[in-house]
Amino acid sequence: MTAFVSALDLFSIGIGPSSSHTVGPMRAARAFAERLIDDGVLDEVRRITCSLYGSLGATGLGHGTPDAVVAGLAGLEPQTCDPDEVRGAWSRLGDAGDDVRIAGSRAVRMLRSDVSLVPRTRLPGHPNAMTLQAWGDGPLPLAEETYYSVGGGFIRREGDAPHESEALRHPLPYSNADELLALCEQHGVSFCDVARSNEVAVHGEAGIDAGLDAIWGAMADCVAHGLETEGTLPGGLGVKRRAPQVRRRLEEYDRDEAHSSSPHRDTSTEWLHAFALAVNEENASGGRVVTAPTNGAAGIIPAVGHYYLRFVPGADAAGIRRYLLTAAAIASLVKKNASISGAEGGCQAEVGSACAMAAGALCAVLGGTPRQIENAAEIAMEHHLGLTCDPVAGLVQVPCIERNAIASSTAVSAARLALHGDGTHLVSLDTVIETMRQTGLDMMTKYKETSEGGLAVNVVEC
Structure with a gap:
């Protein structure tokens, strides 16, 4: 399959x-x-x-x-x-x-x-x-x-058989990362090209481009709204939105630096954090978000995408399409061979998957080879193995919001690290995905989106 x-x-x-x-x-x-x-x-x-x-x-x-x-x-x-x-x-x-x-x-x-x-x-x-x-x-x-x-x-x-009709139309099918890499080498293409061929076979050229643009438009709207909206998140924990305050401070700093002759401080990581916070604060408030690949991990893909557009010379809308297609190709591997469900695999399946998607996708638009892309995704996933899902009070706020910001930084670091190598590495993406699956099976139920363990029972609700 x-x-x-x-x-x-x-x-x-x-x-x-x-x-x-x-x-x-x-x-x-x-x-x-x-x-x-x-x-x-x-x-x-x-x-x-x-x-x-x-x-x-x-x-x-x-x-x-x-x-x-x-x-x-x-x-x-x-x-x-x-x-x-x-x-x-x-x-x-x-x-x-x-x-x-x-x-x-x-x-x-x-x-x-x-x-x-x-x-x-x-x-x-x-x-x-x-x-x-x-x-x-x-x-x-x-x-x-x-x-x-x-x-x-x-x-x-319950009782439904897997739906395969669209999958049968994919001209470049693959079931694991090794097969995806083999397709890339055979046809002289990258992850996004394989994904695009499969998408066009189902949706057509215009259909997939319009769909990708709509997805990014919704992600961008979510970031923009989250950067502007003040207040306290619902649910009773009293968690205040931080993205607008971070945005104002960064804008003030960037304005001051523009008129200063002293060396400028790199604020790209801080902006990256602001973008992620904005999305996940919108999500926590029940606002409009894009599942990527889940809502609990929805901030990572748009945050790293905004990082690309704002801080990478030559970034453009075509690059964002390649970014999203590469991320989807990687997410497909995780969904097929492990899980993207926090209730099934813990937060490693949500934030870990999103981090791997963003790392590989950023690596791709920065010019990475297929093997460097696979390496970036593997690095990102490997360092989320065992991450539990323990939301305080059952709300997607603590530790979920900050976790997206930190994972966005990890994704950028993984992409940059992979670009310094030639794609050769000891642990394959297939291996780390299988390890994530096994770790999820071994993880106690109380650490898998039940709020019965971890921070959820050790943080006093006020």
Whole structure:
């Protein structure tokens, strides 16, 4: 089975704070609502319930999962909805309940208790599981589906076979990094060229360019909004947004330096941090973000992309397309051979994957060879092995926001380090991805997006 996943699927425009706990459940609930209509049973429905299992149950409240479920049942889509319509969709139901128009059609009365958290029950298909049931007047449900939110906003319905139709159209399939490198050497191309060939076969030249430009436009809008928006993040921890303050200080410093005759201080790393903070503060507030490859790690790809545009001579929009395609080629390897889900592999699967994607992609637009690109991704991933997912209070704030800023720096360092070599190195990208997979399996459940271990239990909530 080919590993390649389209950039238009990996980089999905949605809302915060979590691709697996917000975007995925919203898509699953919408799919269930559409099934009720397609099966012709909606008129018989009197009640709809949803059980959130495992990690979805453990940190669902902090991630806004119940809100996402209700919004999805109402027919909202992550990529087009107004984030304000999602926030509080569940809590507004109240104890007396309220009418929810299923898929924008018939109204069904729902109570807050109709969405239940069941953290101690873990279904075998994936740690992020949810079961939706539609009830009529009888004792048995009219319809029942179990969905798995498998990371990055992707969902899988229990019993469904893998969807392969698009993959069969890829002219340059690969299943691991060694095969990807062999394709590059055989055809005299780079990672982004392999990815582009596969994308064009499905979406066409104009389609993939328009899609990539829309993705980058959404990323850039997120950075810009995050750099300007002041305030305190929701959730009760009292975490203040820092990106606007950092931006103002850097702008003042850069203005002063422009009129100074003394040697200038390099502020590129500090700007890189500001870009990442901006995105993840937007994500934590439930704003519009791009999954890259998850929401919890959404700041790294746009931050390093902004670093490229601002600090690399000759950077341009065409380079950003190559950057995104290279990142997607690398993410496909991780998704196929390990995981991009924090509930499945810990934060190594989210921030570690995003760091590897950004490192390899930056290396590519800086002129790196395919083997240097593979080396950059390997360096970045290797130094995130074992990273736990332990969000305080189940919120994608501490340590998640700062973690994106630091990982952005690691990505740039990995790319620069790889460019000083010829691509020859001891540990391959395939090896480190397999090691990440094994480490995720060995990691205790309490360190995998359950907020039952690590910082989550050692930080006193005020």
